[in-house]
Amino acid sequence: MSLSRRSFLVSASATSLVTATGLAAPSYSRAAQRPVFTHGVQSGDVNTSSGMIWTRVDRPSRINMEISTVESFKNSIKLPPMNALPDTDFAAKRLIENLPSDQDIFYRFSAADLSDINTVSEPIVGRFRTAPASRRNIRFAWSGDTAGQGWGIDEVGMKTYATMARHEPDFFLHSGDTIYADGAMQDEVDLKDGSKWINKVLIDEKRKVAETLDEFRGQWKYNLMDEHVRALNAVCPTFFQWDDHEVLNNWSDSKDLTDDDRYTEKSVHVLAANAARAFHELTPISYTPAEPGRVYRKIAYGPLVDVFFLDMRSYRAANSENMQDAPSDATAFMGQQQIAWLKRELANSKATWKIIAADMPIGLVVRDGDTRFEAIANADDGAAKGREFEIADLLRYIKNAGITNTVWLTADVHYTAAHYYNPARAQFQDFEPFWEFVSGPLHAGTFGPNALDGTFGPEVKFVAAPTEEQGANLPPSMGLQFFGLVDIDGATEQLTVRLMNRDDEELWNITLDPVRSA
Template structure:
């Protein structure tokens, strides 16, 4: 039987008249932080609001599924418990995502869907009431991909708002909002985006996501650590499921279901399109290419990597181009926002050499200076530098997982560096920054996550020489919840500011950052919450930092 959803009058797309059929999100407003409640609707009425559009059908992304098809499925519970999302916006389209999971925490990782494929219909409209449906279609949600849906929608107008929804059987999803990128040759007055990382479910509530959902941004960039793989129980009643470290596909699927069941995270996904890239905790802490965080490779880690990447794809709004093939997944890519910004999304995990000197924080580690060591791999490094050099955009953005700035961790003349960051790959960093300088790349800005603290810094040609040329700017944003409540400052922050003069701002509270780009200026606002160990924290702007176009480095700090 179908779920007992509240009934509303349905507004016909063709006449605007009301009848007795159920509405879909007729009350949903743009930027609503709470996804609209789903309601039931028969197939005839769903197709009626396509406005005469052609219904298309695509086979399962993994190929033609061997699973039998449930043509008219009935669900005992709402199958859209994991919400909806959109991603990788282009001028003419976006990816629409959902995953059917009426029992999201089912012990077998299936979400309660069993072994049959299910047709899922989608619509994207110019209005939240779906009176003007622009495109409609259907995909087959298959057990091979955990009944996830990745609908690549094209034929849309650049730089405009759209609303979307899904239907499986008689069940309707919440309504999501998305926005296409500007045309490649457009000259927008402004692009505004938010970025975040490090959302540990057991460490804290995702209240910052609720606030992020209320920001009027063109897109959200998530820089990794979407899940944490460990068996953390915590002390706030949000223990990880399953209660073991994730190693199998079933483990990872359950963990993603737990995270994506969070209403605040769902709200942030439903509010704007996301660009996502993974870091380490989606697989194993500090993994590097073909070895785990302990430096051990072999068949066991390869199987774990295959499972983790598959689960990541199943739960993210990614295009088919990013579908993993065995242990490999294409994640570095470039998205253009007119002539104002290029987003160069890099992957700092799949191609890097193992951490030098046994990982951790090290003093006098000569291997970190080895020019043969790589963070990005030769092909990605060349792709990045060529793209930066050829970019017509005012702002060249590098969406990066681990901080690039030098961070001396020791007071006094002795220097100590973390080996998992770009400090552990110092020669590769110098090669990249030298390449930026040699190619005359201006307005180079790096946005970063991972470190559970916020830092704004100038990127120097030689970090040990304060008078060295400034090549660009880095804005490191804090964790969303990992690490617990946080504080305004801590002991490490005092050392960093004293020992690293290129750092201009530091904070250890939780939250995210928003960036407002114009042809003349870049402004980063650090948005922080005072606590995460209990819900409903308020959000404030801890500091605003500015960069002037054509002038590398931070021009102003307002805190």
């Protein structure tokens, strides 16, 4: 690659704004003579021939864009300009298409003030590499949970992002809880040892729960104030999915906020609409013209891997005791339309490995109060019931359709683990064995471990979580922040998973051989 990672890290650092508060302000200032790029650049949803690029400015501007296959931008291609306006919070993103496969793509933005188009910003640059059309080694990272439980940007910053960047992944899969819109922060937090956690960077939008569109936007802009996040974004595409905290804790369409005094806006539908708009404005997630707000999708990353992003939020029924004896509207989790899409896309996939990116785990027990359940498992250990019907149906389909080499990646529970699902140990047995790997948090409180439900026969092969003595909600400074690395060998097609911590220590690994189709 002609552009070093160090060059891009320096470039990303150069885009830092003068003050923290100014970064997240939805208004703009004329104090700077020229437009300013406020939150760096991002790319995402890259495949063999296209990718999304994103940036944001501090005022109404015409965004000039160009792309090149070389760092010098010699013989670059200029794209039609876009306007960054208040209705998108001055953010602009574009799908760039007809790109060569397995190629470094450099992109450059400049901004002209709409009130004076001769007043032009300094340029800002980023890069990504398109997916290969033939077999080569592939590496990607995954994790979840950013800026949660009151742990914000301290003097060290979101270190896990810097650690991931050192591994030079082809892409980073963010498994959800990308923001904590319901997690108000304070300037200081008292720690058990008598010291203090200091949120060195804090903005008004993070001092309360998000309700308005601008407050949800501020949640996203806060994360982008971290230098490590911006540096990774400049050199590595992020593939985003969401979970509950993008709206509020344990969110579903039927969430009741009547007794939650933190919220003056009591309609979860209004909150979800504001959250979804901010999510799509401020990330480089791709869009489907027929369903522009859809989160579930497939990214084909060459012949070795397809990634299937699930949405376990938008279509679920209310949390319940999760013990229904038959499938119904009350047991919906992903919903019939999404399940039908997933089955169809898995059956059509020609990739060696099918990565199912789930924002919640299958067998871990995640509760919502004393009697309701937030995830799939119901702690019953028996035959499939409630939300487990969807998983049973899907696993049976995968087996009967002869779909091989599925691997589930997830986050949500704020610790890291490896689970092997074995029908010989299960109550529901009509499926082929598979692995589920859990990671996170990236920069949030550490919890766990959770109990496992035996319906689908999971076995813990590895876990790293707080000890009983350490307790729960450990700050990032304790070091129990986790991410995973997946390497796929272009020659052997073997897939290796490594579970890592933020200090870049390898905690556990396994190499999986692909099953060859007949």
